[in-house]
Amino acid sequence: MKKRKWTAVRILIILFLLVSVVFPIAGVMAQISLNDVKKIMVSGQLGEMLFHSLVVTGISTFISVSLAFLLAWCLNRCNIRAKGVFSVLFTIPMLIPSVSHGTGLVLLFGDNGIITNLLAMCIPRFKVNLYGYFGMIFGWVLYSFPVAFLMLNDSFQYEDYTTYEAAQVLGLGKLEQFRTIMLPNLRKTLISTVFATFTLIFTDYGVPLVVGGKVMTLSLYMYREVVGLLDFSKGAIIGILLLILAIAAFVIDLRNEENANTSTVTRQYVVTQNRKRDVAAYVICCFTVVVIGLPIAAFAFLSVVKQYPIDLSFSLDNIYEAFGLGVGQYLENSLAMALGTAFVGVVVIYFTAYLTARSKKTWTTMTLHLISMISLAIPGIVLGLSYVLFFRSTFFYGTIAILILVNTVHFFASPYLMAYNSLNKFNRNLEDVSDTLGISRMHMLLDVYLPCTQKTIIEMFSYIFVNCMVTISAVSFLANFKDMPLALLIPRFDSQSLIEATAFIALVILAVNGIMKLAVFVLERHVKDPAEPNR
């Protein structure tokens, strides 16, 4: 009887995921009209957009992953101080919306940008050709390298030093060691990182919206068609195209097999003395921090001067004005949405992970696991569009609840994997023990797993919250004027040339997320691992 109840719960969750993921996506396909496909194909527009998207995404991904690799190397393979501080600073760009990376560049390098104006004093007629490929690549590297950095930094830490010692004994050079040990060790992570970064960039419309200039990418085109022209059919065509490419990347990544050495003895990497290398690492890290810091400094500067570049005196006018434009109200929307999604998400996602990680591998658990992972491959704007089409005529549409639902689904996979991995680490026989001792699965959850995974839960909560604060993808088609989150004001104000307001909003979002991260940091220090001895 008990078993049947759990199967019922699993089927219920599968049904939920069908309604919230599979059916809406199927609905997008139904929306496509062959006429529009022909039109887009014939005009040659599609090929051009696809070309631009692939090229600019490819270049950005390459730079972004290389930079992330370099930074991870600096922090793990060199003797520099304040590694912890650097690794926190490197992830700051994740705390602001993608579109703000575009506006930040405009503030710095635009025609009237701060750096443009400063340099123009030294070099007459100095001008950066920001709009187009340069701006997009710059913006996207800023936007995406922290994600790549986090993934790579993690696996650098698990590299086994014994193979390097063996290589030294054999007299292999540094380059040879890199090629024969480090690359194979990091291969899986590196491939995953490339695909994650590629998908992140490919499906983003925020950066090209501001600095794309005349270059049109697929995701930007989709956004324009749907938000600007309400042309769902054309949006759907692009959506499906984005989806296919993202799923292709996902599938290749899934087939990317683990071939890292599985030696049981691992030794932590021992960093040798090398002053030149360390100085270089410092320079690289500090330079990166400066580049990250510049747009943020520009946001702050623009928020508190009277009117750049005419009147540089201190004034809070811009901030008052921003609040006059409703920033306070929209911040409340954002907070409600982010907190709501974080609470709902943590409960639903943790429970799903509990079902898949801690029960027998039946077809229901396997299906559930697969659907949970697939959400990783669905671009936010495609998901958003699918919700518009699927829920348009229901009471649900236009409420904050649909925003919470769409974000829960959009950000499902990463926290799901966090919970799945940490629940999977427990002894495989715990369920057998509880079954024979007559302890219910619910009690195991409450008395054993929840206390032991508090840190994971905090991490999940913070991940969802921060992503909801910065997202402009899935929610962009679904939010209405009343429940619109703060981040969506940026593209809107940008199109009205309210530059100071967009700068201030980016700053507000950064501050909220910074506080969240700080709270998590403090909380995690106070939560002690219940498996550790009582003191």
Place this chain on the structure above:
Amino acid sequence: MHAVSIHLGVGMEKKEQTIKLKVRNIQKLYDDKIILKDISFDVMEGEFLAILGLSGCGKTTLLRILIGLEKQDKGSIYKDEKEISLLPPDQRGMGIVFQNYALFPNMTVLSNVEYALKRRKETKKTARDTALRVLEQLGMSEHLDKKPRQLSGGQQQRVAIARTLAMNPDIILLDEPISALDVTNREIMKRELKEIQKKFHTTMIFITHEQEEAFYLADRIMVMSEGTIEQLDTPDQIFRHPANSYVKEFVVAHLEQKYQSLLKCTGRLDNEPKRVE
């Protein structure tokens, strides 16, 4: 009650015993692959039975079927003449100790043992008293407030055994109880398991892939390979009269080979089976 006459361990008298557990015609398939082929045997009250076989012989599956963690495709299990094959694991009056102990990592030694008792709706007082008593009998009284991570493998196993004993089962199943321990702890644990069985008079069934372990601990040994029982008898009988060439090769020849080295290394000749002249 049903009574039969069987041989008990080395040097023991023939005596009348009641059947505790009756296993009849158990069959199990995984995707058309036969794991267990028509397994039938009896276990006597208070007996220490070893199921001996290489990995993949079906012994683990059999153990899991006995306690109800897995369902047999055919066959039935009777305890005290009552059919238990359809009962859920917690209502079969059995306990199991896993090779990796599977203790609750966030609970102290005492809570690990108490927890299931409390869940069984026992009062706090009786649950605590039972837990304390069993832990004392297993020599764990001074570790009550420690977490599993602070304990050695042997200590963890004692907690796992205590957790099972506290539920007062008729039969205790042990999944490779010795294999995970280091050499010193193995010897200690072997002795202790024998003592525990004497002290609590529980019927015990354990699975192992190590011939010596089976010979040292068990009253009777069931040799399994490829889902069938090759022989079920006392260690003495198995050693003297192996039923077929498999048993002869896997058990007798192996022990004879090791005999010399065991003599040299452990100096525990007394505990080893007598060599056939």
